[in-house]
Amino acid sequence: MGTAPLHLIEKSIVTQRFMDCDVAVKVAIHFGRDEVNRLFKEIEAMKKIGYHENVMCMLGWALPEETPCLVYDIAEMSVLSFVSDFREKPDDQVLCKKFLSILWQVTRGMQYIASKGIIHRSLSARNILLFGPTVAKISYFTNCCFCSSENSIVKDSTVQKLSAKSMALECLTEKIFSVKSDIWAFGILAYEMFTFGKAPYEAINDDEILEFLNQGNRLERPSNVNGQLYEIMMGCWNADPDSRPTFKALEKTFFEIVEVQNELYGYVQSNIYSI
Template identity: 50%
Template sequence: MQYVTSKGLIHRDLTARNIFLFGSVVAKISDFSQCCCCDESGTYQETANIRLPLKWMSLESLISKVFSEKSDVWSFGVLIYEMFSFGRVPYAGLNDDELVGFLENGRRLERLMNVDNSLHEIMTECWMSNPEDRHKFTYLEEKFHAFIEIRSELYGYVEADD
């Protein structure tokens, strides 16, 4: 997504169904049918009445139809939820009409049992109400590279006390 963003594009449909896996380490983003170019402010204001994935959309996109890198970051947090819930539908107990109120009240997807503190923190940071409080994909890319390095160094081992 950092590459997509670097080209001035907003995906707007970043969901697990649009990620293709090749082998054990290659993931490719697909379905750029909702993709749009951002203006000089880095945003895109939707004026047409089109189908968009409501339960993956950021609060500002749901309310004002404003899209940006930060709205894709929100969707990325929901994508992580999909991955670690093994494909559960986000906000399964809510209908579309209840979603905005749920999010406006500061509520978010529940924490999953198999998500550690550091990943859960990233997910919740992706869902900050104010888009300016969300990280950019460059930061998220660095963070995930660091996770992989740490996990690789410790793979199969625990650190023993002296």
């Protein structure tokens, strides 16, 4: 009810719709200290982020009975649910152009997140949410960590809640996280999308992932991915973090790919900023 705190802070045209509106409320399922602390970390991250059109921004938060409740806009579905619907459809009905648009939007959101000194650490198809026909937003900052600058690294041994199958080599070997480890996860996200929600490394156990990657192996090229896109994915999975692309470079690359699709480009431009 009333005006969301986010709009009171941002005072922009795009946030003025967050008044007297339906919302989603995120609360801890179990009220242990660890889960509550993680929610407070998410609140801290969302305060840093403020508003970006490709990030799931917190509208406000409350603390009834000392239990943090985070308030968000309501999404239609996750990208994982969206792409899973195409598993049984013929190739000519697969919206590859929209897939590319979603990836472009994720690069925009991740570039902004990185500029705020935040390492996401849980980038995946289930954590990208869709709003309306065209807008993708990055969500779930419960596992994020903070760094002093965009090029900093963080050493964190508390990785038990993270998915080994989305983690970069240096995360598995040295527990080192950075924007570059989020780049690795972005490549996994692209794989998830173009395999319609297939789990990465499906036939490999978590404890076998490190040996598999150390031998130079990577995820296979999905049948509907062309050479250019697979080269981008392989670049994200370079063993040397410094040799991986930046989100700024990826944004430029995907913008150019989307721009070539003139029909899609007009569709994205006319809708993404009309929210």
